[in-house]
Amino acid sequence: MARLAFHDVTVQYPVYDVRAKSLRSQLVRMSTGGRIEQESSGVQIVTAVRNASFSFADGDCVGLTGHNGAGKSTLLRAMAGVYRPAHGNVAREGRVSTMFELGAGMDSELTGYENVVRMSLLLGLTQAQIRTRMADIESFTQLGTFLRLPVRTYSAGMTTRLMFAVATSTAPDILLVDEIFSAGDAEFQARAAERMHALIASVRIFVFASHDMLTLKRYCNRFLRLEHGVVSEVSASDL
Amino acid sequence: MLADLRQALGLFHVIVYMAVGDLRSRYRRSVLGPLWITLGTAAGTVGLGLVWSELLKMDRAVFVPSLTAGLIMWQLLSGCITEATTTYWRQSALLRNVSGVPLSMPPIQMVLKHLINFLHNVPVFIVVALYFHVRVTPATALVLPCMMLLALNLFWITLLLSMLGARFRDLEYVIGAAMPVLMFLSPVFYRPDYLPFNQAFVWANPFSHFIELVRYPLLGAAPPDFVVLVNILMCVAGGAFTLLLFNAKHDRIAYWL
Numbered sequence: 001m002a003r004l005a006f007h008d009v010t011v012q013y014p015v016y017d018v019r020a021k022s023l024r025s026q027l028v029r030m031s032t033g034g035r036i037e038q039e040s041s042g043v044q045i046v047t048a049v050r051n052a053s054f055s056f057a058d059g060d061c062v063g064l065t066g067h068n069g070a071g072k073s074t075l076l077r078a079m080a081g082v083y084r085p086a087h088g089n090v091a092r093e094g095r096v097s098t099m100f101e102l103g104a105g106m107d108s109e110l111t112g113y114e115n116v117v118r119m120s121l122l123l124g125l126t127q128a129q130i131r132t133r134m135a136d137i138e139s140f141t142q143l144g145t146f147l148r149l150p151v152r153t154y155s156a157g158m159t160t161r162l163m164f165a166v167a168t169s170t171a172p173d174i175l176l177v178d179e180i181f182s183a184g185d186a187e188f189q190a191r192a193a194e195r196m197h198a199l200i201a202s203v204r205i206f207v208f209a210s211h212d213m214l215t216l217k218r219y220c221n222r223f224l225r226l227e228h229g230v231v232s233e234v235s236a237s238d239l
Numbered sequence: 240m241l242a243d244l245r246q247a248l249g250l251f252h253v254i255v256y257m258a259v260g261d262l263r264s265r266y267r268r269s270v271l272g273p274l275w276i277t278l279g280t281a282a283g284t285v286g287l288g289l290v291w292s293e294l295l296k297m298d299r300a301v302f303v304p305s306l307t308a309g310l311i312m313w314q315l316l317s318g319c320i321t322e323a324t325t326t327y328w329r330q331s332a333l334l335r336n337v338s339g340v341p342l343s344m345p346p347i348q349m350v351l352k353h354l355i356n357f358l359h360n361v362p363v364f365i366v367v368a369l370y371f372h373v374r375v376t377p378a379t380a381l382v383l384p385c386m387m388l389l390a391l392n393l394f395w396i397t398l399l400l401s402m403l404g405a406r407f408r409d410l411e412y413v414i415g416a417a418m419p420v421l422m423f424l425s426p427v428f429y430r431p432d433y434l435p436f437n438q439a440f441v442w443a444n445p446f447s448h449f450i451e452l453v454r455y456p457l458l459g460a461a462p463p464d465f466v467v468l469v470n471i472l473m474c475v476a477g478g479a480f481t482l483l484l485f486n487a488k489h490d491r492i493a494y495w496l
Contacts, residue, residue: 013494014491014494016495021406021407021408021409022407022408022409023403023407023409023410023413024409026407077335077493080337080338081338081339082334082335082336082337082338082493083493083494084489084490084493096338096339097338098336098337098338100335100336101332101335101336102336103332104332104333104336104337105257105332105333105337107260107261107264109264109265109267109268110260110263110264110267114260114263117256118256118257118260121253121256121257122253122257122333122337122340123337124339127252150267176338
């Protein structure tokens, strides 16, 4: 059984300007203090998610909506455990897989095959699991012998195919997705949608952030709206 | 925090694969591959050995092996330390987007990569040692435990600099500017006992202890007790400090990237 529960979670992140990122100004600040401290601290705290409480269980397909900068990505990263909350409590049960920015761990000098292994290992698969999934990745990407060439020789569309194939070859309990990207030709998009569909059907909890209301309604059965960091649950008709 | 380390050690096979992949990718488009590292060190040893042995009026059979040991140790130290400041933001795509990657993993990967680099340099030393008939004694076997102690020291230094480098972006340039100077202040080309003046000056430099710890057994002698002791103390004190800082800032690191 998978579970994802937020209890009164607030996520804040610091935004540093150039001064705050500089070791020199920090040292000057420490040695002078007082008046200069005001001018040189340069750290702003942004509260991206405020006092969010909700709970997802098996079978929940959750759509996240909100304007640009409403905090969708930050909330997803907090769900994934990348961002730790400033206060509150996140409970996670089950294996989490993320699709935010694809291609983590990819090295363009290495071949397609080597990159599949690299990215999959980082996503938590074992060598044996990767071997059994390789055939599926080969046939889905349709890259053929290109998989033996360095990724730097690929076109943008080919790279996307590879990253997408790896990202969707994990079998998680909880899947977190930030916007479904549309890349590649029409034929690939159709196959990508089909593969995504199968993946969503196989997971226990699916959370999906998007602006596209049609896609949200198609895949999700619960909806959360984010406004200025405040999370509220809405019904499908209110979207 | 210790849980983070334990998780990283559980992923050790992944780290090895990544570190080897990093090296492979770097030399993928060259004929000799990682052997370039070996060749570079060999060329440096021959050139510097010829010139500096004359300059310092030293017996080549004594000077060249000690110089080679110093050079390969320095490459390991400076490689780790210079690259450490950018560890986290080089891996930021991974740390920001993938769930469950332990934050101690990138520094371990970095140290491992440089240890593999170091292994490519070892043959140069072996050739030099054979050519100049460097004594092989029971103390030579101390190379392994000494390297392990050094690797532990390198790990906390790398982790510390990774954290500081993620938070303070100009640290990279500070270190980059300091390392060439440190190379001449550290006993790379010379041994501490060559100095005509007070040796305490050299021993105040932690790099002297790191280099000499391994150089002594490489040349067939046991390292002096105080060198071993200082290394152990640095490992305990530096390690404890770094782990405390890591523990305190662990949750903030992802926000710095």
